């Protein structure tokens with residue numbers, strides 16, 4: 680099967696992530712998208728980062744009704760911070776029957792050359808990129824291993840959701856109802 684791996688902190692998962700994953704799973708040659716929840720992004724030092732179990736729980740609830748979307752805690756058992764190439768090598772070993780692509784938002788492309796062994800990521804799996812508003816310029820526009828997926832721009836971020844919660848503003852419709860309910864009940868990000 681051809682599978683898109685959607686790595687992220689998902690702190691928390693929002694409707695932008697869901698639209699991206701569903702677009703990749705239905706409007707491209709990918710048959711499934713797996714959300715790979717990262718315990719610790721090597722580039723992010725975020726004081727408000729929830730425990731990975733809670734972020735994973737929210738992802739699972741958010742995608743429960745979509746058979747093409749799966750969540751995996753694969754990185755929880757690997758060394759930290761979470762370097763994507765290390766995880767990919769393990770995934771390729773574990774699932775030789777599958778073909779993988781790495782899904783990312785365009786904002787990550789400018790920094791991508793600073794990722795550990797980024798050339799190997801391109802060689803082993805290649806990228807499917809979702810456009811993002813205000814993404815910094817990058818040099819991957821014509822790269823043969825990078826596919827740009829045409830889709831609506833989504834000006835929504837986990838940062839905005841966390842700020843909204845801190846300021847007592849509603850996050851209704853920015854996250855699925857089950858995620859809003861869990862954030863409220865557990866008093867996350869306040």
Ligand SMILES: Nc1ncnc2c1ncn2[C@@H]1O[C@H](COP(=O)(O)OP(=O)(O)OP(=O)(O)O)[C@@H](O)[C@H]1O
Pocket residue numbers: 686687688689690695696699782783784785786787809810811812833834835836837838839
């Ligand atoms: N609105 C969006 N448009 C395009 N890509 C997005 C969008 N939101 C998230 N992504 C992509 O989803 C992946 C996971 O992102 P992440 O969990 O960090 O969400 P985020 O909203 O960017 O979070 P934060 O605001 O905390 O940085 C990354 O590849 C990121 O580029």
Ligand SMILES: O=C(O)c1ccc[n+]([C@@H]2O[C@H](COP(=O)([O-])O)[C@@H](O)[C@H]2O)c1
Pocket residue numbers: 686687688689717719720721722723761762763764793794795
């Ligand atoms: O491997 C790297 O060098 C690397 C550098 C920066 C980010 N990443 C990964 O990119 C993914 C997206 O991160 P985030 O926090 O923007 O959701 C997440 O899985 C990170 O671990 C990976």
